[in-house]
Amino acid sequence: MGRIRGSLAALTAAALVVGSAVTAVAQADPVGGETSCAVRSDREPERATPEQVGFDSARLDAALRFAGTRNRLNVQVFRHNCLVGEGPNNAVTDNVAWNIWSSTKSVVSILVGMAWDRGLIDLDAPIDRYLPTGLGDAAHRSITVENLLTETSGMKVGVLTEGLTGVIPIDPNSAVQALGVPLDTPPGTAFSYSQRNVDLLAYVLESAIGEPLQQFTQRELFDPLGIARTDYYWARDRAGHTYGYAHLMIPPDDFAKLGLLLSNDGRWGARQILSEEYLRKARSPSATNSCYGYLFWIGPGCAEFAAFLPRDIVSTAGLGMQNLFVIPSLDLMVMWTGVFGNISSQGISGVVQNTAELPHEFFRRLFDAMVDNPVPDPGPFVEPPLRLDPGRLVDSNFLLAVFGVGPFSYPGCDVFACLNSPLAAPFTDAPPGCAILACLGPDPRTPGIR
Template sequence: MGRFGGFLVGFAALSLVAGSVFTGGQASADPGIDAVGCAMRSGREPARAEPEQVGLDSARLADALAFASTRNRLNIQVFRHNCLIGEGPANAQTGNVPWNIWSATKSIVSLLAGIAWDRGKLDISAPIDEYLPPGLGDAEHRSITVQNLLTETSGMKVGVLTEGVTGVVPIEPDSAVQALGVPLDNPPGTVFSYSQRNVDLLSYVIELAVGEPLQQFAQRELFDPLGIQRGDYYWARDRAGHTYGYAHLMIPPNDFAKLGLLVSNDGRWGAQHIVSTEYLRQAREPSPANRCYGYLFWRGPGCAESAHSLPSDVYMMSGLGLQDVFIIPSLDLTVVWTGFYGNVSRYGLTGTIQNIDELPHEFFRRLFAAFHSPPMPDPGAYVEPPLQLNPGQFIDPNFVLAVFGAGPFAYPGCNVLACANTALAPPFADTAPGCAILVCLGPGAPGIR
């Protein structure tokens, strides 16, 4: 959910969980290995290389991986030139198990928006009025553009914890319709505000634009070409059947890594172009309202989970508890990890959740030291900043009241019993076997077989 967006949701979740194929590759920062790279694979096993083949020292890389594994990184994958060169010690046990990537889901929604834009089905500059059914939402909300939703500049009021809690405990009727009842704090397009409802509304708009359920479109256009099978993952939907955009894609880390590699290769997967380079170029550009944010991707050092010591071209998929894909084009380097926090803070639990730079700072410090030609000077040990917290940014009970049809955020005619003349499934009806909040486990649960 981003740097501060997941603070109190993290607290709530914590309380609930006590062989290489070489082809021509991209240019490298290391001399003498410019032509080395691995072919993309849609099968279950990625292409691999020894660290020394791509300019890193095996022992120092192993030290970086061992460090991350002591900080609650349950799965760690390091790729250079598309070659898997390093894995965490628990990868064999965790790589095929679906894990909630939380707000990294937003970046997957961005990819789907890009595919729809590439197909001529979605106009990024258009107001969502062009896609919403007649009579749904007022003129102010219908004037929000698709680009406003992609850049988190819809203007909607924010209460990160209370926006998300009714998705974690799936009682809410229709998240997109509820978004249309959230007051606007700012005119659309003017101010960055990290809204969860914003992305649920975007998912619904994409669904309307392509004319089919979002997950059906995603499976055919995005997941199938990468070899991600429908039974691999669980992506939660609300009781109206609309897919959550803000979080709740539970996907195995080995599949999550494929999505990261797709992005790091500018939307190409072998000979196939799945998402256009032009869209991804726009997605990585900072929005006028926030230098750290593009189209549902974080970008730049010191933004979200990115350490200040990283190269200037770094960009990320980023989710609560440090579910991350770090992509550094200048190094042709992609790092994917999942877990649940694990960073160390002198401020205890509150600092662990808020000051999340410690883990990436210390990991990348070790990783860059493994390069034969270190790409960055050693930044020194992490120095933790003081805590900065505005609880009002995260909690607004009106979001919860709206689910029950009460309070100023309620959309007329939408509550836990009925919503906008749409039949609602019972609570928990969409939940897949064995899937709960963080992970899918057990017989019959989704996962790579």
């Protein structure tokens, strides 16, 4: 782990002295007097100068350099599918597989949509249809696929301790563990941001499609986008099931392709990868949370959104601010990764709570760089009072359950064995160089774009 930290430090230091690459101008068709580009499945996206898509070069560069001073290790700005702006650290970080944390949840949503498009899964069905006989009690089996997509399963939440055993990693079987978590509310009645909820969804999806989740993902989603199997690492628990809540480590250049897919309403060139019908559902507010659709955050003032952003904004949101920001009305997509970078006068709790500060200040500068500024300047970010209750993020019963102890444990499933199935040893799933934050190192088995 020390070697990984050292590599990250060296990577960041090197990035600070790397300037933005000279942008090559792509040939494209004009739309409304501005250049438009086509999405591409090869390594290089089509590019345009900022002026060709309605930006002022100097002010756009200032916005990107601002982001670079705020722990944004990679920033990419696309308009009309054209890459028009890159952060000062991108030359070093573009190809490095980076943990996008809870943005992984949105990738799971895309995959559920693709399975739904193919008639392989019913969003309204209780998960009883997809679970093995006898697994889980009647209450848990009554949870619907849509409940899992909208985070309304009713499961008790302890966000940090739910995810901790995946980070270590010692989870025996995260889906079975989810079925041991008590329900605080009846399914479908209340929003509760559960990590185990999405691990269960990934398992249900795998059961519905009848093949390993990553095999389906590679063939149906990543191959068409030009994302190679060697580019990324998506962690599995010790039973071999893919995590849904986090731990997709993917290079920013590939992460941006997922943003472009969303920005193009599920189309990739001439191919409709994901139906517009599913995306309409995914981008619509759920009955219990006006900020949340199908594992996507939607609307201004939600999650890490600045309150002044356009009403149609949709985002993925991962710990430390790993985001895709899609604004259809402006044909604008921003991807960034990094380690927080927001500023608070209220210490660590303020940094964790007030993640909107950095997007607020960045998008002020980004919109100011647009020749026809679509949003009046809202002024500097005003920090709200601290409301964060750290106690709500932690519940030791999630940790005890891994050892088969406590009220959240599932009978016959613990760190040593789960439902009489063999378990891999901790850490054996990860390729060389992959640990918690990123995949780094010269080993040819280490994921990343090469």
